[in-house]
Amino acid sequence: MGKGFFISKAVGIAAIIVGAGALATIIALSVVYSQEKAKNNDNVLPTDGGTTSKPPVTTTAPSNEPWDKYRLPKSLVPDHYNVTLWPRLKQNLTTGLFIFTGQSTVEFVCAEETDLILIHSNKLNYTKRENNHLASLTSLGGVKAPSIKSSWLQQVTQYLVLQLDGKLMKDHRYHLHTDFTGELADDLGGFYRSEYMEDGVKKVVATTQMQPTDARKAFPCFDEPAMKAIFHITLIHDLGTVALSNGEEKGHDVQKTVFQPTEKMSTYLLAFIVSDFSFINNTIDGVLIRIFARTPAIAAGQGDYALNKTGPILKFFEKYYNSSYPLPKSDQIALPDFNAGAMENWGLITYRETALLYDETFSSNSNKQRIATIIAHELAHMWFGNLVTLRWWNDLWLNEGFASYVEYLGAHEAEPEWNVKDLIVLSDVHRVFAVDALASSHPLSSKEEDIQKPAQISELFDAISYSKVTSLTAFQHLKFTYLAEFAFGNAGYTDLWSHLQMAVDATGTDIPETVSNIMNTWVLQMGFPVVTVNTSTGIISQKHFLLDPDSEVTTPSIYNYEWIVPIKWMKTETIQHPKWLKNESVTIDEMKVSGSDWVLANINVVGYYRVNYDQGNWERLLGVLSTNHVAIPVINRAQLVDDAFNLARAKIISTVLALRTTKYLNKEREYMPWESAVGNLDFFYLMFDRSEVYGPMQDYLRNQVTPLFTHYKSLTDNWKNVPVGHMDQYNQVNAISLACRTGLRECQNLTNQWFNQWMETKLNPIHPNLRSTVYCNAIAAGGAKEWEFAWSQFKNASIAIEADKLRYALACTKQPWLLNRYLEYTLDPNMIRKQDATSTIVYIANNVIGQSLAWDFVRARWSYIFTQYGGGSFSFSNLVNGVTERFSTEYELQQLKQFKEDNAEVGFGSGTLAVDQSIERTIANIKWIAENKQNVLDWFKAEEKP
Template sequence: MDYTSHIGRVNGDVMTQAHEPLNIMDSNQADYSTTTKRGIYLSKCLAFIILVIFALALVTASLLVYNYAACPQIDTLANVTKYELCHCDQSKLLVLPLTTESSRSVIPLDTTTHSPVPNVLNLWLPTHVKPEKYDIKITPFIYEGNFTFYGEVIIDLVVHEETKEMTFHGVELKIHYINILATEDEHSVYIVRHVEDVERNFHILNLGSTLEVGKQYVLTIKYSGLLNDNLHGFYRSSYDEKGVKKWIAVTQFQAMDARRAFPCWDEPALKARFTISIARPNNMTSLSNMNVVKREPHEHLKNYTWDHYAESLPMSTYLVAFTVTDFKNMTNDKFSVWARSEAVQSAAFALEIGPKILKYLEEYYKIKFPLPKIDMIALPDFKNGAMENWGLLTFREISMLYEEGVSASTDKVHVATVVAHEIAHQWFGNLVTPTWWRDLWLNEGFATYVEYVAVNAVEKSWNITELCVLDIVHNVFQLDALNSSHQLSVEVSASEEADAIFDKISYGKGSALLRMLNHILTDEVFNAGVTNYLNSKMYGNAEQRDLWSALTSAARQSGDFDADVAVVMDSWTLQTGFPVLTINRNYENGTVHFSQERFVLINDTVESQRSPIWWIPVSYTTASEKDFSSTRPRLWLKGERALSISNITMKSNDWFIANIQQTGFYRVNYDQRNWKLLIKVLKDPVRFQEINIINRAQLVDDAMNLALTGRLDYRTALDVTSYLAHERSYVPWKAGLSALGYIDTMLSKGAHYLEYGHYVLRLLNEAVKEIGWKVSPNESVVTSQYRVDLLASACHFEHPDCLENAVRMYTNWMLAPNPDAHSEIHVDLRGIVYCVGVRAGGVREWTFAWERFRVATAPSERHRLLSVLGCTRSPSLLHRYLEMSLRNDSGIRKQDIVRVFSAVAGTAIGQPIAFNYIRANWQRLRTFVGSLSTINLIVKVVTRRLNQAHEYEELKRFVTEYCSDLGRPVQQVLETISANVQWKDRNYNTIVDWLKAVDNNTS
């Protein structure tokens, strides 16, 4: 996630064409311009009926006057007194009483109906009419108890197909006035009826005359809405400064929430130019996509100022953004960073690295950034990590603020990569936008890939390209191995489905496939194709086939690759999952046999017979060659299930490794003899380094996951992990700890967890001694993360030295005169020390950490403390922590609820507590959170440790009764737990026997 002016027309031509603002005080109705009809003659009977209706209308009107007289309603900013509360503090402003129920409307019953549309499959708007320009004027009222806004939008439209209907989007907006003006002859189009299709968020206007092809029309709508607290649309946020609660108003429109802030054609393909005007209190500041061109006092509201922004370039509605805050800023050329006054200095690193990344990407894309400025703003409440709104990048505070001595080195990397991701979007996503959410991965996959490329270019010492394999390959394999995974290019037929595809598949798999394609084509060809793609689709929309076409042309011009990129890549983007490449060698005649099938956690015999096939690029090397630098494919499986070759030169006792630097998005399995040859070289304390560091990580990850699915004997896989005892590089260790972590979870509630702990501690022992607790000045981020992961694992398995150091530091921290000074605990180690201190202690230690959270202001420290508060072994404290996450006065922000549930459910003690809690508080949880995507994440994190048949049955009943509307994500949860149950039945005894044997051999 991630985003000629009409201003004069509001007070000029349109407003003088008999379209004066409706006085809602008098009629409480929406106004439509109508044509005057001539007189008619009535019979006595008809006259009597009309008289009766008129009498009933008088009674109804009297009731309406009684109900609404208590407080005047808006008169479209025509008279300031109508904003004032007539019965309370007049320093506060009030817009019309609102309802957030989409089933209600202020349009009269005789002209408005609500049309439920069951089983909606098509979310697309009709194509008869399209917008060209929006002129938006919006006034937010950011006052306690009155979080509302009033807006006026004027939209220039062009008719592409003759129609007597106009359809646009709007959600939770009260429409007070609608007018359609034909610009050619300046006449208003009669509106017969307004229908609200609630399920699809459509507003449908039935018209009295036909809109003609090629002609232009102007739609004017005046409306009001609610500044919600659900972190989407136009919403409110707050923060405390020196004991004072302050409110701000901000936007988040991706994927389908611009319609919550203004009526619009809310589809990514319907690009238009936007002229935005924001009314804000004089003591606050507004921001939007473009630069301010004019400021002037508000014509009606004292102490309010209009900020008028320059007209934008053509862009999609989801990229529109505006904020009203009292934040402070710092500036560097065209860059400005904004944050709370107490936090703005922590934005210095983002301000430093942002221009470097922008400069690099201008050279990378070979296209200059087209806007005059970039604002980056850190928001206290933000559902996503960040959002790429064109020219106004919005961030969660943890993703933009870095404070030396308070934030860990990994926080610095996080800020750099998120900033790079959002700046990469300014071209891939903003300049060229997918036609529909089906190809979201074009946005997110590319930005994810480029974030590593860009950060590596400006921070070479971080070696971040090694880390990307862990993030975008290993991490994604886990989700994509489910039968309930989804295609990369996937149909979206509901807003919930659009939210659901913002997942590891769109981000990680999309990125991994682009990385694979880059290695197939080479940097030069790949970059040339991307530049051609962007130039050809600039300010427009595209589908994945447009990218394939540009890359194919560039590849054929180079002469090195003559295949159609679409044929190759469609096999990866239009099919669910990924393959495992199985390699069997004939050691007598040297023939090597390659075969492919889909890699899934749960094997279904019927499905496996219909397994898809891919175009697989195969790079490889042997013990004789040891060439780990050549990543281009040496052979292909061109959509064929198997292939045998006999021209590979190697000795019978040479090891063979495929998928060099794991550039291909697939796993590799070998025959048993080749696995033994690989294990032999890995276990050699010197020779293991003959194998590339990424391929060592690949061997561990592939072996353990092949065993997890029954494709490789667990004894062989665990033999591969045993080499880690002499490994001293981070990437293989991280792969090993992640793979072993699954066994940890599966055994944690069993009788033989102790043997497993002994095994992992033996692997860790020497590495932990070498890395130690002392952090060197100017240490690399990879070394820092290596230390953190090793020490965290050692403390998890109660390594004596680790526990002693951590408990001592936590105790000293508690006894310090000023505990918030953190004099002894290095910032990179705080997460470990805090967790051990809370876990080893009781109520006193937990309460101390909770109080530190309550007073902490740095986002990184708050996030760290939120995670460690779940480390306690006290069930009552864990339950209390969950309860506090659903209270508005606890200090835990709604955006952090998933972190709380994840922390509690991350231990064998806390997991059943968290699962039972959501079942007992399901409706309350859903109401409080308000977001299906967040609910899905909570269900996922609280169930991931389940692995017994009765637990799976309980989960299935819960899902059937309460979660049927959660869609694909909850089905993925069910499949994951089913796989856990099958795994335990199939592998538990084998692993326990292996661990006992190893334990006996080393005792």
């Protein structure tokens, strides 16, 4: 790309149209942004450079004006947009900014007479049009449009406000025209820039992330999901670059690319990108599939896996949904800077590089699985979310929950030998249990009026919305017929229930209530039940499961926290006829047992609930685990461990009983039970790695994991080979990780030997599957030399997946000064990319040495972190939870409460709920340690004895 700014003669006229007047605003734009950064609560944009301003409101009373509400009125309905954008990939030498200029015309229909136009706009600077206003209005069909009386930008609610001197007429159409300038910032939202180095040259990509409320940062728009429209996009761009958008290329000349109109769609699904990336392509049944990435990545074949799997997954979903893919092409692009994992923009899916690019030299099998499942997740959205879209964000789970479930079906289609569907339990069910067991959880479907502000919307992108539905699979065999009825429109969950009921009626499926009655108990109230099976009496009962039973549930429920629960169960080794639990309790005579018989409920964990038993049945199940564990399905072995530890935390069973579920593990070779145990024992590490319990716990766990370590040493011929099975490869990582963590000398010597060999020879001998855990353990055992070597490798890594492994491992050092330096690096995008900053801080907090350092760092710099990394960012809840996860003392609780109080004015954005959840979790941890520490210490000590 040549230096300076080049405008070809062929597109000179088009460039002038877009740039006319707008270039005069660039200086003003720099003023606007500097003022915004210095004074975030400023409500008025300066009048310089073509904006008009609204006088500040002097009254302290709440305003009831339409422009002070976060939701659009129903008076205007967009039909289509014509948007031309020109991103500048070179820094302006005068302002120091990267900017874009644009021109937009939106055609809308007046649904209700009004003298007010509200259209979303955020951080855009407008060129004055006729009569010195920020926009111009024309009418279609011969009716004269009223004049604009006043116009201004309402920053808090993010509107361009136009007051008219007359009313728009019902059912008439109008055009609203604007010229604007925005900053192509590095904030990972709206129309933003991503930078990377290639052959010693810094390159810039102009790209987008609109979900949920950032399309308004790219151009003025009715930025709500129900405001679907058709978009005509034109991009002007530098010579040598490629422009992409949702639609197919309609035509282009030297620097101008015009795209076919999109289908009718929501603003948050828009995407447009300018880069000099390369691509590979294929065509499946007339659908063009392209994978875009940095040229060296494509040349190295890193897009091949994604290209090979996209077609089969796409075809699978066409069959599964009984609906053809509605677009002519499916582009997928790997971006160096991207805040989320991926985004389902219709026809142009954007990914982090680690979520799309695969290189067998650097990528582990877990990296490969992540790529397959994320591709499947995003392609699932092409129908469920894009073709049929939620009406409002309170039903986000309709989009994300079902996509999170069917991603496993799509990945299974791509890689049937992995049995990836079994991992739903570990990856989603156990994940969401942890959040949904808190009194501060929330229902799947929130009240629409409770979700208004952008930060409140972003807050919904949590485990509840993504993972809870994966367990609500009583109707997973039914087809989503409602896609046909609501195609290119919007729907709510009641529409889904209606169509599922039609399918139930048509197939004669036996259910105890209507679909609506069953599913609403899971959707409209938070939490889940613990089902208790008494094998002496045959009584099964349910109760709202709370991790802290003393916590106060203030959220009311019309169902009184009772659910209609499907009970799939087995007696001894025979699966029985399923039952339903509709009320608080019911007697089922078949569940009575005697002698050595035992009952196991929630077979294969198809239901979203925990299970408790009478003491006698617990003892029989523990006996089966110790003598013939394979008699219990492998998923349920993982379930027994997870249920037991969480029931103990809720004071329903004893902690010693939970610990006893781990005694059989020295005979267990399967991944899922081990992963469940390791995940639950992580809580014990968090609570006890600073206390006298730590030593005896380490001794016990080292003894339990040593047979597994030895097993994999033998299976791999002394670590020369890779296990064949997908799950075996995962469990080999568990074996090495836990063995080294618990101080098994042979393991520590092995990891240090591999890492030192790499340092000495510069040839990495470590298999990609094992790199994260080997790097971490070697850096933890080493000092500055090992850390500096890893940092050098990180900075020079050209493969994002390898860089991620090193970035994680660098947080494992035991040297406080290195950890403090690493924390400072997270504030410098030249050291740690903005997309990785918050997760790096969490990695450091996970280290017992780094936890207090990370907490002090976050507290001291909260205002800066919040401003720089966006309070609406999805990652803020992870940051808050991550740095407070180990909290278990009264002192830490008071610090956390003080942190909440001190930063009330700054705010917590999408991390607001996470702050309250952290306080609740800390209180529960304090009580749990007080009640369990001595018993746990005694048990571990007793297990040490021969």
